[in-house]
Amino acid sequence: MRSTFFSTALTLFSCLFLACSAPAEQPERQQATPSDDVAFTVNGKAISNEIVDLYLQPELQRAQMMGQPLTPELEAQIRQQLIDQLIDRELLYQQAQQAHVTLEEAVIDSQMAQIQMDGINLSEEQVRELIKTDFVIRKYIEDEIQANIEISEEDARKFYDENLSEFEQSEQVKASHILVRSGQDDTPEQKAAARHKIDSLLVVARANPDSFAEIAKASSEGPSAPRGGDLGFFGRGQMVPPFEQAAFALKPGEISDVVETQFGYHIIKMFEKQEGEIVPFDSVKTDIQNYLRDQRTNEQISALLDSLRVKATIEIANASPPDTSRQKDHDQ
The missing domain is CATH 3.10.50.40 (Chitinase A; domain 3)
Incomplete structure (x- = not known):
């Protein structure tokens, strides 16, 4: 299943609060083609290897915590998966910009106040840009996707009736x-x-x-x-x-x-x-509606990303271009 931006996999704060240290980067949104300093470009926008490494470190730590030997092959696999997710992130950010999604500076200021810059080899301006990207994407998803999804009581009731075993209280x-x-x-x-x-x-x-x-x-x-x-x-x-x-x-x-x-x-x-009993519908109706709303949101994000990838120009340094006609995986 493709990761969505409700997940924590690409959350900036998980990287910063784990004290991940990355070398200072060049401005990430410069026009460029893949080079030694650029991991990939999306529609001409360059994302540096330093940014990839910033997000990579907590993923490698997570693999080690799960007892996986950190072999070069595994690290390369995790890095490639991460690049794939970061491409999706950039595609969503560009889509949000086209939709003229804006963010108040006070939101960024509030998040910056929670971050200790010591040990983070990025400038304050670069961290602000990463925060802006994350929050603009969230706002786009909330305003342009979630806001248009209606889950009726009938939808919730249908799900409840078809999944009664999930609501059994032992x-x-x-x-x-x-x-x-x-x-x-x-x-x-x-x-x-x-x-x-x-x-x-x-x-x-x-x-x-x-x-x-x-x-x-x-x-x-x-x-x-x-x-x-x-x-x-x-x-x-x-x-x-x-x-x-x-x-x-x-x-x-x-x-x-x-x-x-x-x-x-x-x-x-x-x-x-x-x-043992079946939990009454009225007790779980709101939970079901929230679950179905998130499920439909994720499906729409996945479909949108499939569409954006087909139209996008994506270049990955030292790698073959990604398969933009890949099978949709949001229901698997």
């Missing part, structure tokens, strides 16, 4: 517990002592069920002890299997037998159960 229980810790590294004597303690607490809890919270506060060894062992509501799959099975098998007000998990020994009291 069965949940509200429970508290008392934990006595015991791990695999405990000696038999330590395990026996922990078991003796939890058995004694179970007797006390069942004799004084209304005081379960106070018992948990005084004796539980889990992080929920200060809350009286309160775990709130949780659904299936959120707790380790033995704990989940015991909790969901209880009736409201019941206290479990001792339950052993990898964390130790537990006593569980279940307070309330909410059966």
